[in-house]
Amino acid sequence: MEGGILRQSGKAVKGEGGSARSGGGVRARQAGGRRPNGARKPARSGLFITLEGGEGAGKSTQIHRLAKYLKERGRPVVVTREPGGSPGAEAVRHVLLSGAAELHGPEMEAILFNAARADHIDTVIRPAIAAGKAVICDRFYDSTRVYQGVEGKLDAVFVRRLEAIAVGETIPDLTLILDLDAKEGMRRAAARRNPDEAPDRFEKESVRQQELRRKAYLEIARNEPERCAVIDADGTAEAVFEEIRRAVDERLGDRLKPAARSRAGRAKPAGRGART
Numbered sequence: 178m179e180g181g182i183l184r185q186s187g188k189a190v191k192g193e194g195g196s197a198r199s200g201g202g203v204r205a206r207q208a209g210g211r212r213p214n215g216a217r218k219p220a221r222s223g224l225f226i227t228l229e230g231g232e233g234a235g236k237s238t239q240i241h242r243l244a245k246y247l248k249e250r251g252r253p254v255v256v257t258r259e260p261g262g263s264p265g266a267e268a269v270r271h272v273l274l275s276g277a278a279e280l281h282g283p284e285m286e287a288i289l290f291n292a293a294r295a296d297h298i299d300t301v302i303r304p305a306i307a308a309g310k311a312v313i314c315d316r317f318y319d320s321t322r323v324y325q326g327v328e329g330k331l332d333a334v335f336v337r338r339l340e341a342i343a344v345g346e347t348i349p350d351l352t353l354i355l356d357l358d359a360k361e362g363m364r365r366a367a368a369r370r371n372p373d374e375a376p377d378r379f380e381k382e383s384v385r386q387q388e389l390r391r392k393a394y395l396e397i398a399r400n401e402p403e404r405c406a407v408i409d410a411d412g413t414a415e416a417v418f419e420e421i422r423r424a425v426d427e428r429l430g431d432r433l434k435p436a437a438r439s440r441a442g443r444a445k446p447a448g449r450g451a452r453t
């Protein structure tokens with residue numbers, strides 16, 4: 178099946194060896210973080226950190242603090258988000274969060290999330306990493322694994338194949354998983370919402386679903402301990418950030434200072450969706 182067409186639920190997905198899309202994006206996006214000849218990934222001068230968690234885990238507050246911390250350490254920072262983060266991906270975000278794609282099932286949603294992701298990586302994330310910046314992304318592929326994969330009951334192989342096409346070698350250096358009791362997360366998300374604002378497509382789900390998400394995130398962390406750090410999100414913003422800072426220092430401390438090359442790096446400008 179490697180390199181061929183994978184069939185899941187009657188739909189066809191191009192295998193890793195296929196040219197599912199044309200252009201430099203696909204060439205640079207070789208599947209699974211490995212070049213076809215099995216060589217190691219090329220060294221990157223930038224950093225790529227993603228934050229994940231269920232609803233109400235406090236990602237936005239922590240991202241703000243982390244960006245400030247990294248800037249103080251001398252790293253130029255790009256803060257971005259998914260779904261969205263680039264003009265193309267923001268257009269798809271609207272379709273996803275309005276619930277317009279929900280009717281067509283989790284498979285359709287997973288494909289759209291990855292379409293948005295591919296554009297976001299090509300136009301914002303990869304150029305910023307190449308220029309030596311620290312990219313902090315609010316959600317990334319673990320959200321698709323959890324929300325569409327586990328919760329939407331999609332075949333894991335289907336999800337990984339989509340991910341490989343969209344992401345290729347642009348794998349996070351560190352994923353911070355903000356872990357919080359399901360009920361508390363729902364309570365915080367509701368409290369944060371404007372009283373006259375309806376919950377979005379994914380916020381209106383039940384506590385049971387939120388529990389499922391939590392378990393799925395913890396399983397990802399168990400399976401990929403080198404990439405993921407679980408952060409207890411049930412404390413004050415200061416206490417939570419202290420844990421984040423420790424994880425960042427421990428795992429990326431020796432790479433926090435900008436590389437000499439990165440200061441002179443010339444990358445394409447980040448898309449409009451990126452906030453620096």
Ligand code: TYD
Pocket residue numbers: 231232233258259260274290315316317318320321322324325377379380
């Ligand atoms: P957003 O308003 O960005 O909220 P949050 O603060 O929770 O990040 O909404 C994004 C929603 O989209 C969120 O509920 C999770 C969901 N989502 C997926 O279902 N799959 C994905 O791949 C991504 C990136 C997000």
